[in-house]
Amino acid sequence: MLSFLSRVLGILCVAVALVTAVIDGTKSIAASQLVTTPFGAHWYEFAPESLNAAQAAVQRHVAVWLWDPVIQWILLLPTWGVAGALGALFVWMGTRRRRRNYGVA
Template structure:
């Protein structure tokens, strides 16, 4: 069950990264300059209230220093650079040989 969920979510993240890369690529071609939309911009466009709520929750309940250097760095990274590595890690974890048990040697 875990392998299936890991592969499903991993494929979903890789697909989102690919779509974001294509969108940024078309914007780059149209503008004749490098354009990379950050993850925080997409999050703010879709649900600005949840971004503010997440910031308040992390700073209040988890650790205030976690928001500034760690999460803001992730939010300023392009979407494709954020989701592609996470998707590939999940796909790697969902492989069959990852969970295959080794047989004990008769020695």
């Protein structure tokens, strides 16, 4: 059951990556230069309260230094890259491992 949920979440993340790549591609063609939308901009556009809550939670409960160099760097990456990487990770985690028989009958 958990592997199924992981695969579904991974496929949804890959779908988000494809949609945002098409949107960025369309903007790039219209502007005649490379245009990418950062992950943080999309997060802030859809749920600014949760972005602020995540920053406060990480700085209070995990580590202050984690937000500034690490998570801010992730928030500046293109959305299609972050969603694609997360999708690939979730799909990989949801795949079933095959047992090897090694010739035992």
